[in-house]
Amino acid sequence: MIGSLSISERQTGLVLAIGLALFGLVMAAAAKQGPMAVHGAMALALGVALIFAIGGVFYDADAPAGRAGRYYDEPTRFGIVMALTWAAIGMGVGVWVAALLYWPEATPLWSWTSFGRLRPVHTTGVIFGFGGNALIATSFHVLQRTSRARLADAVSPWVVLIGFNLFCAWAVTGYLMGSTQSKEYAEAEWYADLWLVVIWVVYFAIYLRTLARRNEPHIYVANWYYLAFILVVAMLHIVNNLALPVSLAGAKSFTIWAGVQDAMVQWWYGHNAVAFLMTAGFLGMLYYFLPVRAGRPIWSYRLSIVSFWGITFFYLWVGSHHLHYTALPHWVQTLGMTFSVMLLVPSWASAGNAIATLNGAWHKVRDDATLRFMFVAAVFYGLSTFEGSFLAIRPVNSLSHYTDWTVGHVHSGTLGWLAMVSFGAIYTLVPQLSGREAMAWPRAVEWHFWLAVTGTLIYVVAMWNAGITQGLMWRTYDANGALAYSFLQSVAAMAPYYLLRTIGGALFLSGAILCALNTRATLRAAPADAAASDRPLQPVAAE
Amino acid sequence: MSHDALVFIAKTFGLIWMMGFFLIVVVLAYRPRARAAQEHAARSILLPEPEDRA
Numbered sequence: 001m002i003g004s005l006s007i008s009e010r011q012t013g014l015v016l017a018i019g020l021a022l023f024g025l026v027m028a029a030a031a032k033q034g035p036m037a038v039h040g041a042m043a044l045a046l047g048v049a050l051i052f053a054i055g056g057v058f059y060d061a062d063a064p065a066g067r068a069g070r071y072y073d074e075p076t077r078f079g080i081v082m083a084l085t086w087a088a089i090g091m092g093v094g095v096w097v098a099a100l101l102y103w104p105e106a107t108p109l110w111s112w113t114s115f116g117r118l119r120p121v122h123t124t125g126v127i128f129g130f131g132g133n134a135l136i137a138t139s140f141h142v143l144q145r146t147s148r149a150r151l152a153d154a155v156s157p158w159v160v161l162i163g164f165n166l167f168c169a170w171a172v173t174g175y176l177m178g179s180t181q182s183k184e185y186a187e188a189e190w191y192a193d194l195w196l197v198v199i200w201v202v203y204f205a206i207y208l209r210t211l212a213r214r215n216e217p218h219i220y221v222a223n224w225y226y227l228a229f230i231l232v233v234a235m236l237h238i239v240n241n242l243a244l245p246v247s248l249a250g251a252k253s254f255t256i257w258a259g260v261q262d263a264m265v266q267w268w269y270g271h272n273a274v275a276f277l278m279t280a281g282f283l284g285m286l287y288y289f290l291p292v293r294a295g296r297p298i299w300s301y302r303l304s305i306v307s308f309w310g311i312t313f314f315y316l317w318v319g320s321h322h323l324h325y326t327a328l329p330h331w332v333q334t335l336g337m338t339f340s341v342m343l344l345v346p347s348w349a350s351a352g353n354a355i356a357t358l359n360g361a362w363h364k365v366r367d368d369a370t371l372r373f374m375f376v377a378a379v380f381y382g383l384s385t386f387e388g389s390f391l392a393i394r395p396v397n398s399l400s401h402y403t404d405w406t407v408g409h410v411h412s413g414t415l416g417w418l419a420m421v422s423f424g425a426i427y428t429l430v431p432q433l434s435g436r437e438a439m440a441w442p443r444a445v446e447w448h449f450w451l452a453v454t455g456t457l458i459y460v461v462a463m464w465n466a467g468i469t470q471g472l473m474w475r476t477y478d479a480n481g482a483l484a485y486s487f488l489q490s491v492a493a494m495a496p497y498y499l500l501r502t503i504g505g506a507l508f509l510s511g512a513i514l515c516a517l518n519t520r521a522t523l524r525a526a527p528a529d530a531a532a533s534d535r536p537l538q539p540v541a542a543e
Numbered sequence: 544m545s546h547d548a549l550v551f552i553a554k555t556f557g558l559i560w561m562m563g564f565f566l567i568v569v570v571l572a573y574r575p576r577a578r579a580a581q582e583h584a585a586r587s588i589l590l591p592e593p594e595d596r597a
Binding site: 145146216217218220221222288291292295296297298301302303305306309310313331335534 | 553572583585587588
């Protein structure tokens with residue numbers, strides 16, 4: 001993977017690796033103790049490892065001459081491997097904390113194994129580790145294929161991928177050590193946040209530079225979604241994470257937002273993380289891989305443009321629906337609710353567009369588990385966006401909020417839609433990158449599909465039941481006007497649902513592990529010089 | 544800014560902004576002249592049929 005870099009790129013890489021090692025050393029030395037010192041040591045170790053990796057091939061022959069005439073797929077391959085590694089970690093921790101809710105007495109005595117520290121390891125592991133890596137990996141592929149151009153340079157994709165994974169590793173190890181900003185999906189502390197800003201700017205730059213070199217006149221709609229993901233995530237991340245560190249040599253910081261403004265900024269971030277990290281980028285994936293796998297163009301390209309602007313316009317306003325019945329002004333809550341309901345229109349336009357694309361290709365959906373993953377993803381996208389708009393309505397929210405219905409809703413989106421479309425994209429990509437027709441174990445794809453669908457359904461149905469039961473128990477009054485149930489009774493009533501949730505999650509996790517093993521077998525079975533057979537267009541000057 | 548002023552802006556400029564934005568997007572997406580380019584874009588990601596390949 002480093003061998004295909006040119007000599008000058010290896011020099012740049014070596015300088016960056018030395019820089020990373022020095023940066024880690026300074027960070028660890030300044031902090032002396034605590035999470036920041038550990039994180040400095042991690043950066044130092046990574047920097048040293050990269051120095052050795054680059055140094056080992058530093059004097060090898062220069063990059064092959066025909067390199068410019070090929071797509072650059074090594075970063076995509078690495079991103080897929082990292083995505084699946086994080087999927088196993090994030091989903092594994094998810095199943096573990098789900099089991100802890102059923103068997104709380106099984107919690108070990110070490111503080112780092114407590115539920116409160118492990119839960120953000122699950123969310124960051126799956127959202128950023130699995131989802132983020134899958135998005136970055138597929139975006140590099142889609143960007144190059146739709147532009148018919150090679151990535152603009154060979155070093156920055158590695159800066160993005162390695163830097164992003166260092167951020168994820170800092171975040172989850174920080175939580176285990178008890179370091180957190182206490183902001184949902186933005187728990188990582190200030191220095192990790194600043195690091196991610198740098199990485200994200202490099203990502204945005206490589207994306208735009210490659211688009212600028214495109215050999216296709218029109219920018220295919222999937223790129224719009226990926227760009228919305230990159231741009232808006234940067235905006236959200238910066239605003240929500242504005243904080244003052246207690247000291248430059250320590251992990252702890254305090255957000256600059258106070259009181260209800262803090263809550264509003266946090267949920268503006270939180271829901272738009274759902275919108276732009278967890279919807280826009282994955283829609284980019286869907287709009288590329290579904291037509292490619294089905295062998296049919298998207299049903300209505302025009303509708304995809306209208307729904308793009310609808311989604312980007314409406315989503316930015318909906319965050320306040322997380323704060324119904326709080327100190328947030330009533331009209332702001334109503335604004336969030338109204339936009340959430342309107343959001344159903346572009347969401348269903350996208351889901352319907354994807355499903356209508358398959359019209360006439362149902363035999364392929366029946367026979368091809370990979371395409372079936374993407375079909376199920378589109379169906380769950382439609383279901384969970386309907387549910388989301390519904391839950392945002394204030395009186396509905398009075399029943400659902402703070403219950404497991406929310407957890408069920410989130411997982412119908414993440415398991416049923418995001419993970420399914422990612423698996424569909426991975427099963428399309430991995431054989432192509434290995435120069436093969438199919439995965440090494442085609443039957444395992446079928447097994448994975450059914451494990452994933454069964455796991456999702458068990459999980460989501462269990463959480464719907466759990467949430468509605470909780471909501472109703474909390475609002476049932478007896479003849480004297482007193483609450484009919486104690487809070488503890490509502491907790492005890494959850495036991496069967498929490499057990500079912502653990503089983504559903506475990507099924508989904510086993511499918512994901514099967515996918516990781518299948519991917520490993522496919523990549524390993526590929527010949528050393530395996531590469532995708534398609535080529536970028538080589539513009540030739542007119543005579 | 545008072546609450547009333549904010550409500551006034553939301554009900555006038557806000558509404559025009561949203562509907563105007565919607566109209567611009569629909570006109571841009573559905574103008575007949577863009578049809579060929581969009582059709583080309585939609586098909587550009589698909590591999591050519593075996594008989595079409597050079």
